[in-house]
Amino acid sequence: MSTAFTTRTLEITTGTTETVADLTTDCATxxxxxxxxxxxxxxxxxxxxxAGIALLETGAGSDEDLLAALHDLLPADNRWRHRHGTPGHGRDHVLPALVPPHATLPVISGRLALGTWQSICLVDTNVDNPERTVRLSFLG
Incomplete structure (x- = not known):
């Protein structure tokens, strides 16, 4: 069996608010x-x-629930030692320890093998950096 490795980058604008951006369609394409x-x-x-990558249901409130939970776990206040940018920005640097910056998913017959309600999402709480790069790599 031959294997091929192909990679591509996406440029995502998340804006100036905390965001959960659904990347599932981009990944499928x-x-x-x-x-x-x-x-x-x-x-x-x-x-x-x-920023991080999460698998979750979108469109039914789970994306907003995730951002609310992150606010509870990582308040945007001045308790953080990492201090530059918007007040509380240090929390954004802790985010990838909870929402990792990567995910590896099975592909079967050229299609994502996701569960019924799973979506691939970029989680970005950093309002100081509205432009994000996401690298997609396929090995198969």
Missing amino acids: FLQEVADGRDGLLNIFVPHAT
């Missing part, structure tokens, strides 16, 4: 173009110190 019906793995990576 990438696989349609490169997977050619093969089984393999899709890796999603955000090369930023203040």
Whole structure:
């Protein structure tokens, strides 16, 4: 069996508010173009110190619930030692320890093998950096 590795970057504008951005369609489109019906793995990576990748249900309130939970766990106040940018920005640098900057997902016959309600999301609480890069890599 031959294997191929293909990678592409997405440029995502998250804006000036905390965001959960659904990347599922972008990931599926990438696989349609490169997977050619093969089984393999899709890796999603955000090369930023203040953003992460999460699998969750979107559109039913879970995205807002996640942001609310992160506010409870990581308040945007001046308790953080990391102090530059918007007040409380130090919390954004702790985020990737809770919402990792990567996910690796199975691809079966060229398609994402997600559960019924799972979506691939970029989680960005950093309001100081509205432009994000996400790297998609397929190995199959």
